Amino acid sequence: MDKTLADLFTSWWVSGKRDVATVLADRLQELDSEQIADVLLQFRSAVTTLPALVHAFRLSVERMGPAFQGIAHALSAAVSEEPPEQQGEGFRHWGRPL
Numbered sequence: 484m485d486k487t488l489a490d491l492f493t494s495w496w497v498s499g500k501r502d503v504a505t506v507l508a509d510r511l512q513e514l515d516s517e518q519i520a521d522v523l524l525q526f527r528s529a530v531t532t533l534p535a536l537v538h539a540f541r542l543s544v545e546r547m548g549p550a551f552q553g554i555a556h557a558l559s560a561a562v563s564e565e566p567p568e569q570q571g572e573g574f575r576h577w578g579r580p581l
Contacts (some may be wrong), residue, residue: 492526 491507512517 489526492522492530496530
């Protein structure tokens, strides 16, 4: 699907306005039936897979929050607490060549 046609479909889908639908219909009239069928199938595929992608993204974000908290807890438990006057001493050499 060419970018202009994809933009027209997206604009029509999002706005639902009649004038946008008319512009899309005019553009579709310029294509033969095979091209229109391909465009419709590609658009349907994009529209039907989007909710599943959004759902998968939400699940991954929800599940990663506790994982990151667990990692932070494990790292802080593995490092001994430095006295305030010595905090960061172990990383002081990072700014200089070894």
